[in-house]
Each structure stands twice: as structure tokens, then as C-alpha cells.
Amino acid sequence: MSALLEVRALDVRYGGIVALRGIDLRVEEGEIVALLGANGAGKTTTLRAISGLLPIRSGEVDFDGANLRKCSSDAIARRGIGHVPEGRRIFTRMTVRENLEMGGFAIASHRETAMRIDDALAIFPRLRDRIEQRAGTLSGGEQQMLAIARALIARPRLLLLDEPSLGLAPLVVKQIFEVLRDIHSRGTTIVLVEQNARAALALADRGYVLRNGEIARSDTAAALSEDPAVVAAYLGG
Amino acid sequence: SSGPAPASTTIGIGVDLPLSGADASVGTSTLDGIKLAVAHANAKGVPGGFTFAVQALDDTQQGVHNPQQGASNVRTLIADDSVLAIIGPYNSNVAAAEIPITNQAGIVQISPSAVSDGLTLGKDAAMLRRANPTVNTFFRVCTTDSRQGSAAARFALDLKLKRAYIVDDNETYGLDLANVFARDFTKLGGTVLGRDHIAPDTQDFKALLLKIKGYKPDFIFFGGTTSTGGGLLRRQMFDVGMGKLAFMGGDGIPDIAEVAKKRADGTYYTVAAPNADLLPAAKRFVAAYKAKFGSDVGPYSANAYAATEVAISAIEQAIVANGNKMPTRAEVLAKIPRNAKNEVHTPIGPISFNKNGDVRKPVISLYAIRNGHSSFIEQLNLSE
Amino acid sequence: MKVLELAGVGKRFGALTALSNVTLDVEEGAIFGIIGPNGAGKSTLFNLLTAIYRWDEGSISIGGLSIAGLSTQRIARLGVSRTFQNLRLFGNASALANVMVGEHVLLEANVLDSLLNTGRERRERTEAEKRARELLRFVGVSGVEEQFARNLSYGTQRRLEIARALAARPRLLLLDEPAAGLNSSEKHELVSLIRAIRDGGTTVLLIEHDMGLVMNLCERIAVLDYGEKIAEGEPREIREHPRVIEAYLGAPA
Amino acid sequence: MIYTYAFVAIAACVAIERFHNRRAKATIVLILAAFLAIAPRFYGNDAVFSVLADAAVYVMLALGLNIVVGFAGLLDLGYAAFFAIGAYTYGMLASPQFGLHLPFWVLLFLAAALAALFGALLGAPTLRLHGDYLAIVTLGFGEIVPQIFQNLTKYTGGPNGIAALDVPTFFGHSFGASVMPYYYIALVGIAAALWISRNLRESRLGRAWMAIREDELAAKHAGIDVLRSKLAAFAIGASFSGIGGVLFAAKLALVSPDLFGFQVSVLIVSMLVLGGMGNIVGVVVGSLLLTIVNSALLPQINSLVDATFHTTVDLSNLHFLIYGAILVGIMLFRPEGLLPNRERRAELHHAGEAAGDA
Amino acid sequence: MHEFLAQLANGVELGAIYALIALGYTLVYGILELINFAHGDVYTFGSFVALGIFVGLRAAGVLHGAGLILGIAAALIAAIIASALLNAGIERLAYRRLRKAPRLAPLITAIGVSFMLENLIELWQGSAPVPFPNVIPNPQLHIGALEVGVQQIVVVALAIVTMVTLHFFVQRSKLGKAMRAVAQDRDAASLVGINVDRTIAITFLIAGALAGVAGFVGGVSFGSAWFLNGFGAGLRAFTAAVLGGIGNIAGAMLGGFLIGMLESFSTWLIGGQWSNVAVFSVLILVLVFRPSGLLGETLPEKV
Ligand SMILES: Nc1ncnc2c1ncn2[C@@H]1O[C@H](COP(=O)(O)OP(=O)(O)OP(=O)(O)O)[C@@H](O)[C@H]1O
Ligand SMILES: Nc1ncnc2c1ncn2[C@@H]1O[C@H](COP(=O)(O)OP(=O)(O)OP(=O)(O)O)[C@@H](O)[C@H]1O
Ligand SMILES: [Mg+2]
């Protein structure tokens, strides 16, 4: 069986600078895969390359049997890859509600969108309180909630999360991981970049460790969380 | 088609005109007048086996005529020893920047169209010639603002138009013309009801016309050209119910019918030349121009032709006087016609210059537009 | 001595009360934590301190001086520096230049010095550059001096921003979630960094959601919830405070 | 001939950008300066040096605008207004207009001060505006100033402007009709402008401008007095064009309002962007290039084509098209400008090493 | 009073034209933050296309009775389509490649394109103003003290209908939402499935179409087309967009009408040569007190 997402020999450069070198990733349908790595290792770059926000220099990205290399990022999004990007990238001049509606841009039915927005608001009641507020004036954590909620509206098959717990209060972080577990149980495949490596590995099936733009290790989550080197570097003694 | 002939046998006629952008159409048709005169001279044969060649430079920058560019062009032409005379510029403020340079270099410069008084008259002109106060190198075949403005004032009163509202385009030519008209019209007993200037790029003249309407004038006098607002002003008079009112201007609006079409009827304008219908040279010129360029003559094509004829005649005389050899610029300057004896007969009448550089026997004609066409009304022979 | 005093401070955004009746004293030389749920008003409090917003009630003074009506730049000159929850670096400038801007208030060169490149200007520049390099090393990001800030990875940018704030040698340093985007070993480095900053004589006010880090680092902690201060005390007290557990921490895992 | 000079100057600029060694740069600058100072004795004529002197004035203007736009990040679309103020200062105070005949050298500084004052006056109420709002207000100012000069006929000569301005003197020696004095003064002016630009760029004020340009709020938090820094940018930038204006007016011996329209502001902004905004050498290249295109290449394009290809074609009615195509072409080909900001390249230069040890 | 009303009516008519052009600036600015200097020339182009159709139809002798109505419609539609395509073509060729370029690069490109268009139009139609055939009758109506031409009423009505349609279209349709999203964050927009290039292209099409309507209306109202018309009209229209708050559709309309009336009234009361000074002085004053224009939104900065 072919994997849901397969990345082969991916090279990405910024101008002359090599950011990713020969990355191979495989994500099976229904898996949760964690990407670990120090600052600047290339995690964000990997996710951005997959969702088409960065041009690929060489290598292939296949999603559900189709090659994404020639696809624009909006086409990739419509194929079912959701992305909670670094820096949140919410629409700051729109209200919370409008942001959520944008999450459902590709959904034809208004009723369906409204229903999904309701579901999302049930997860983040804080957003319901602020529903008519301009997203740009939300608190940092509220913005993060909005970014996650917006990605959930589209019900992607594959969800790429770039540090979803960033700026969230401890209770909410716990809740986020529960939400991830929940949508995963309903069939969403997840690729997770997370500084909170302990929590990430607890949730994930497998993990990759990136170093200087290359895959340094890949193993099951359990094995990684016991690897002394990984523990020392990312889990903090 | 043909490459330039070897330098020694070619005499350059330097030209400085606005050739691109907003002034391109007048500039180009003026240039064509020059080219035609040069072609005629070459066809006739030049003493000493020389040929004339036009060296035209464009004095626009970013599409607008520009004194700095004009000055620079004149320097370029002067730096070329084969250039013995310069025709141009088109605009008065460009001329003001060029005259000191041509004056210093002692090269003949004849403008077809720069009408501002100060270029040839009074203290201003003296200042322009201060590098070489005793020599005048600048001539023009057009008239001056003051001649034209006062003639227009007289014509208006002849036509029983007594109450004027004056509008100008707030540019050199238009403003000066309107000023002289206002002064002389009042002096001769007319009434100036009001004056207005328009801003550049104006498209809507109805606001102005609605205002004028309240004054109930006999006519509107416009200082400016067809394209700086004359055409649209005339046209839009109909939109505010003033279509029947008379409209008058100077030699900047002979082409007004092209823009205003039948709505131009009732327009009067002056031209600094005798009635073209009675001048054989004028008829020949118009026909030749049409044949060569396939288009109607532009407002200053004839002037340009005349200016070039004068320059060429001076050069040819200088060649002969110099034993069929290349003359100096000073020798050419000395042959510029100064009195009735060596007048040059051009499509705009016989031309010789007074000591200021203005035409000696100026004639101003009045034309009217009827059924979309110009027709001659009367002419004034101004005495010096 | 108290560096910062807030008395009965309130701030509303339309119908929303972002802060209400907050009273707070911070002693010179402290590492003081501010925690609370998302949207509790923590960043808003910082924004009041640097005059991005004006408060509606109460009073705030820094170093005994009321900051009512003072502009952001005046407050900065009083010795208050900050980092931002959503990074605000000078993206199209090198990391080094970012830090050197942070030193602005320490330098004395005036417009004329700048125009004519006087001795003072040159001397100051050399020193400023040297200090900036040291600071970058201090926060652990040396090697990126010449890179554009916007091209750095998120974690590196965070540390760069701290370096910029430190460059002014502030009396009071406001850190809004400095550990966000750092992994746990990097967080350890951050802890020692902040301690070192404090030991250099700077009072540190810290907003953070990483409880391990907060409890480890702060000597005192205030807790905000819906704009109100619901608790203040030493880490131990806070950890066991029932309202804090209910509103923020959740039951201990 | 003009192209020889332009080519030498541009080539030297490119070389300066290429070399990273300070000594090498200094050497090139010295050689270029010596060439520009001495070569006119052997090669060229008045027409050539006239264009070069004009080009030098534009280089000064562009360097001044670069301080406002390139350094401080304030898009100014009405920069020609200050040029006009400088030129009219000379036009009104050194001419028969009021019978005042103040010396050129005094006016050079007076115009710089006046332009700076107006820069600050314009700046003061508008500096709260952001981005393109500021751009459009400056554009408005740029429209208003020449129109006021045009309409206040009594004082300014109206649309005719003021002609026959005084010919400057140098220790009692009149400049006469020669363009060489202007050429040399403009060279010195450029040298000063370059020196000041470089000083500013590396200075405390220069860093403050950078900060304001990148993030005004963060700049305030660094203790930068944003308003004062912006005013300084406007005033210093304007003073450059005040000086340029005096040179321009004295050389042409004429001022008229149509010389300072929006087109001129646009031209100078184009010079910046084309050359590489913020980069001093780039700005010089951009302004030289566009001046040569506009003052030499386009007006003479017909003779040039005729002489080169021995055919007569009339390109004069294509000037705009050619000029527009040059702008578009360069931008599509090098969006960051011909010689982009040094930082941008330094970044590419160093990052390769840094990526390895993250 | 009589004259006041007449000037008011004239200002409204002029304002309608500025407003239509201003909308195009605002739409494009809203999505790309680009002052599209070429927009005024697209307006000019629209005028000439309408003119060409009129001239052609008149030569064919069909411009009377019902033929006149059809002719007007044909000229309008042709102007709309031609301008829309031209504008979209400009975006495709000149601006699209500059999406990631420094901010001023597209601005200079736009200026370059503007020069090119002006020159091309000049080559096509000459550098003198070209008159519109006087085909549309313009009987004067007397409504109380107000005297207006039928043409004036039609012009204003057409402009208003266009603007209202646009307003609802952008507010209600999915495309409108996509435009707002792309305007704020292109990457984020593409992550929710919005085709950024297509959205921008459509924005240019709409802006061009509006310029086409304006070109038609302006040509009929001023009675001529000139290759440099777009420059002055464009400058004023852009000023209008800024006055109203750039990026804001209602603001562009308000600004357009205000500038139109300002021009009309300043010509009446202080003289035409001061009208530009008046327009820009008012603009500066307004912006000093409302730094984001009349209807522009000021968002408090949240950090
Ligand atoms: N736009 C860019 N231009 C140049 N280099 C870049 C750019 N974006 C990122 N880089 C470089 O690419 C490398 C990888 O960056 P990336 O953002 O993918 O790291 P990361 O693993 O997500 O780090 P972090 O945990 O700090 O977010 C870093 O060295 C960074 O400096
Ligand atoms: N300018 C504003 N307009 C309206 N509401 C605002 C504004 N700024 C902040 N708020 C609201 O005020 C509340 C407090 O925001 P603040 O940013 O202070 O929260 P915080 O405690 O920093 O939260 P977080 O931990 O998520 O960063 C939030 O609900 C936020 O939505
Ligand atoms: Mg990252």
C-alpha cells in the first residue's frame, strides 16, 4: 500500500542557502508523525514545502498517489492538506467569524460551513466570546486557537501543524492534544512539529529528527523518547 | 533611405522642437515644414555643391517641452561645426533658455512660434543677449503677443463684440496673449467682465462656463491652444447652453474645428500672415506638404517652412560671398534679411527682420469658422 | 526599592474589560512572573507599561515616576525594554543591526555627529558593534550576525529579540513569552540567561505559559484571570492556589 | 563622448560594488575623481559637459531622495517641490525680478536651509501618516508648490518664470557662458553628498531610520524619537535638492514652474528604484543611467540610429515607449535594482556558512 | 442659488467619473498595495474604444432611433471588455512576476507601463484630442431651479448603478471574500484554498471594466478623448481613493464625488488655476486629522 504522503529526496533552498537536503518522509494514512529538531533545523521549511508555499528545488512530494510538485498551494489545500503555519497567519483585519468562514472557503454549502464553525467554537469557547472581534486584536493565545480552528474547518485528510501549542496556556495545551487525538481517531492523518517534544512523542506513532536540513533519525515515537541523545537534546533531562 | 553625405559637403540645419509626448503633433508637423523646405532647397541645388541636412533634436523630457533639454540640445548642435543655423524652439520658455547660448555662439536661430514679447523686446531681451550685447542672433517669423493681442482687440470691436470674458490656459503663450488682449480691449473701449485661468490637465470646463454664463458676455476670448483647453472649452459651451456665443483666440487655435467639429462654428482666430488664399506661395506650400507627408499642414508648418527658407537663403548667400566655400556662422548671420531689398518670399508672406529680430512688416489676419471650415475675414497691416 | 508600582489599574476595550483594578509592586532586582489563561490581560498589561495603550483607571509608576502621559520612546529612555509576543524584529536588517538599534538610548551622537561622522560617532559605533556581537553570543545566536532577521528561524528570532531588548541595558526588562518556540534544552539555556540578566542588575518581568520554567525562575508570581489579579505569591503558593489551579493550571497531572 | 564618460562612471561604480576591499574601493574612487576632473581638458565639448553637469545635479537629487525613501522608508512622491524651492530661491534672489542680486555661493546655502525648512514644515503635520498615505500627501505637496509658483505671477513671473538670472562669480571671476564651472561644482557637490550619505547610513541616525522603516513601533520601543528622526530625514533630503535647485537654475539662467512637475518627482524615484534603493552607489548608477537616457539618448536617438545604421528612421514618436520599456524591462529583470542594497548581498554571502552550524 | 445648483450638478457628474476610476485604484491597491499608475491610461483606452465604436457606427449610418440606444450600449460594452482585458493583460505581463519583489518595483513598473500605454495610444490616435461625435442628444431639463442635461443624469445614474453593483458583488460574493483574504495575507489565503493569481487577475479585470465604464462616461461627458487624459484624471481619482480611505470601496466613491465637487466649486469660487491646489490642500488637511482617510479604518495596533 502506498503512503498517504511520501516525500523523496527533497531539496529546498532560500536563494543560495540550502535549507533542506535530501529529505525522505513517509506518512501512512491514519498516522501521527512528529518532526523534531533544534531551531533552524528545517522543520518549518519542510512543512511549507509540502503545502506548496516554497518552491521545491529537487525531489518529489506525493500525496494520495498524486504528485504535488507542480501544484500550487491552493490546489494542494483543496486536495485535503491543512496547514497551521508558523506565525499563525490569521487574517488580522477580519473578525474571528470571518476567519473561520475563510477556513471553509472550499466548502460549497453555507450550512455545512456554519455547522463546522459551531463545532470549532465548541472546542474553543474562548473564541465564541470574541467572535465579532478583529482577529488582529486577539491575545496571542486566542490567535493561536483561531489558527488551529480555521484549519480544522476544512476537515483536511492530512493536517500539518507547526508548533500548535505555541503561546497557549497549560490547560489549553492539554486540550489541544486531546483535540488532535480526537480528530485523529476520526481519520485525520497528522504531521506535528512541536517544541513540546515530550507531549508530541506521547501522541505520535513515529517521529523524525531533523538536523541541519537533513533527517538525522527516524523511529517509532516510543523508541525516540527513550533514546538518550534525543532526550538530552529535545526532552530536557 | 540614404546615408549622410561626407561631412565637408553637408551643411546642418539644426532643429530643436518638442517631438514626443503632449506636443508631438504640433512639433512633428512643424518639423515636417522644415524638412520640406530643406528638400526643396536641395532639389533646387545649393551653391558650392553643398547639401542641407536636418538635424532634429527633441526638447521634451518625460513628454513635456523642457527648457533645460532645449539648452542642452542647442549646445549639442553648436558643438557640431557643420551646423550653420538653428530652427526652433517651439516654446517661449525654451527659447529663453536657449537665446543666451546661441547669442554667445553667434549662430542664427529662427523660431517659428515663440511669441513671448520678452524674447526680442525690451529689458528682458537685452538680458538674454548679455553675453554678446551688440549681436542679435534670435529671430522669429511668428508675431509677438502684443501685436496679436492688440489686433485681436481691434477685430473684436469691429465685430461689435463689446463685453468679453477672458480665459487663458495659464501657460506662457496663453497668459501673455490674454494679458495684452485685456489691456488693449479695455483701452479701445471694450469691457472685460472677468478673467480666469485654467489648471493643466483640466477636462471639465463646465464649472468655469457655468460661472461665465452668469456674466452674460458677448464672447469669450481664449488665450491658449486647442489642446491646452481651447477645443474642449468651445465644445462644452454647448453642454451648458452657450453654444451660440462667439469665441475668439489667437494663432493657437486654427485647428479648433478638428476637436470641436461643427461646434467650432462661431470661433474667430488670428494668424500672423496675410490671407493664405491670396498668396500663391501658400497654396504651393500646402499642396507640396500634402503630397510629401500625406497629411494636412499643422498650425506652424508654414511658419517653419518660412523660417527655414530664410535661414537657407542667408546660408546660400554667405556661401556665394565666400567663394562657394563653407561660410562661418558670423557670415551667415550677416546675410539675414534686414530690409525690403532682400526680403525672402515665403508662404506666410515676405519676410525681413528688424533689429530686434521681429518681422518687419507684420500682417495679422482674422479668420472665422463657418460650417466647420476656416474662412478669411479681414487683415490688419501693422506698421512698425 | 520598587521598580514598578501599579495601583488599581483598569483597561477596557469597548465592552471588554481587559484589566480591572490590578495592583502590583515589583521590587528592584526581582524576576517576577505574570501568568494566567489566554486572554487574561497579561500582554495588555505590558502594553500599558510601554504606552501602546493608555489605561482607564489607576496609576502606574516606574522607578517612582508616574508614566501617565509619557510616550513609548520616553518610557524606553527611562530604562524599560521589552520583547513582543508576536515578534517585532527589523526584518530586512542584519541581526547585528537589530541589536545595535537596541543600543540607541545609550549613545549620544547627535544629528550633526551623524552627518559629519565625527570622532564621537565613530567611537560609539565601534563600541556599539562590539557590544552587539557580545550580546548575540550571550543569547546564543552568534554566527548569524550578518543575516537578515526575517530569514532566521523562529527560535533564533526569539533570542535575537531578547538580545535587542537587552542592548539598552534596561533597568526593567519585560519579556512576553520568551520561551515560546524553544525546545527544552534551549529553555534551560534561557533560564540561565535570564538569571544572568538579573544578576547584571536588571529587573525582569516575565510572561510565560511554560510552568516548569516560570516556577523554576521566578521569585514571585502574579496570576491574572479575566483581567483581575486572582493571586500573587511565591511559586509554591501559586502552584497550590485553588483558583489558579481551576483557572489556569488544571489539576496536577 | 557623453557615453564614454557615463560608461566610465558607471563601470567604476559597478567595480566599487564588486570589491569588498576598502583600499581597492578607495583607489577606484580616487582614479575616477581624477579622471572626471582632468579628462575634460582633453576630451569632450560644452554640450557633453552640460549634460554631465545636469546629470550630476540629478545624482545629487537622487542621493537626497535616497535619504528620505531609501534610508528612512518615507515614500516621497513630491520631491521636486524642494528642487523648485531651491531653484526659485536663486531665481528670485539673484535676478532682475526684485533687483536683488545675492551671490550664488550664499544662495547655495540659503536654498539648502530653506528647502530643509520646508521639508520640516511639510513633514511635521504629516509624519503620522503611514505608507502610501504619506506618499500621496507628498505628491499633493509636489503639485501645490509649482502651481503656487505658477499662479503668484507678481512674485514669480507666473508661467513664464524668471529668465536672465545672474551669472555666478567666483572670487570676482564670472562663470560667463561656460558650463565647466557648473560641472566642477556639481562634482564637488556629488562628492559631498556621497560622503554625507555614507556617514548617515552607518550612523546612529541611520540605524534609527532603518528601524523606523522596518517597524516603527519597535523603533519607538528602542527609545528612538520617531518624529524627530523623520523630520531630520525630510530636512536633510530636501536640503540636497535645494542645492541642486540653485545649481540647476544658475546654469540654465531660468526658472519656470513646468520644470518641477510630478514627472520630475517620478523620474527621481525611478532613479532610486532602478539603481537599487538604499544603496548609495546603486542610486548613483540609476540616476546617471536615466539622465543619459533622457537627456542624451532619447533626444538624439534619430541621429544616433542614422549614424549607426546608416538609415533614416524616425523614433522620436517612440520616446515614451522606449523609456517605459526601459523601466519595465529593468524592473522585471532586476526587481531589486541594478545594484541592490549591500546588506542583501552580504546576507547571501554569509548565510551559507551559518546554515551549516545551526 | 441657481448657479450653486448648477455647479453642484456638474460636480456630481465629474465626481461620478472620478469615483469610477478611483474604484479601480482602490481595488488594485486593496489587493496588492500597488498604486497602479497605469490605471489612468486604461481609462483613456476605454474612452478611445468607445469613441472608435461610435465613429464606426456613425460611418455605418446606424446611429439614430433604436440604433442609437444599441450603439451606446455597444460602445459601453466594448469599452468595458477592452479595458478589462487590457488591465488584466498588464497584470499578467508586468506585475505578476513581481509578487515577491521589493515594494517599489511594481510601482516603477506601473509608471513604465503607463508611459508605454500613453505612447501606444498616441501612435494609434495621435497626440491631439480626438472629438467624440456629437451623437447623443442632450436636452436640458428644468427641475425647479436646477437645470441639467439628460446626458448628465444618465452619466451619474450609470456610474451609481455600476458602483452599487460592485459594492454588493464584493461584499456578498465568494470572490469578494477571496479578495479580502488575498489582500491581507497571500500565503494564508492560499492555505485555505484560494487561488491567489486568479483572484488578483479577476480584480484587475473588474478594475479595468470600471475604467472602461469611466472611459465611456468621461468621453461622452467631456466630448473628447486625449492620450494624456488618464494622467490628470488618474491623479485626481487616486487622490479621491486616498481621501476616502484607500482600499475602501465606499470611500473611493465618496472621495470621487468630493473631489469632483471640490473641483467644480473651487473653479467657481476661487478660479480654475487654483483647483488643483484646493484639491490637494483639502486632501492634506483631511489626512492630518484622519490619517486613514474619511472612511478608512484605523486599527489599533495590537502587539
Ligand atoms: N526566507 C529565508 N531565507 C533564508 N534563509 C531562511 C529563510 N527561512 C528560513 N531560513 C533558514 O533555513 C533554516 C531552516 O529554517 P526553519 O524555519 O525551517 O527552521 P525550524 O526548524 O522551523 O526552526 P524553529 O524551531 O526555530 O522554528 C534556518 O537556518 C533559517 O535561518
Ligand atoms: N485592541 C484590542 N481591542 C479589543 N480587544 C482587545 C484588544 N487588545 C486585547 N484585547 C482583548 O483583551 C484580552 C486580553 O488580551 P491580552 O493580549 O492581554 O491577553 P494575554 O493575557 O496576553 O493572553 P495570551 O496568553 O493569549 O497572550 C483578550 O481577550 C483580547 O482579545
Ligand atoms: Mg519553525
Ligand SMILES: [Mg+2]
Ligand atoms: Mg499575550
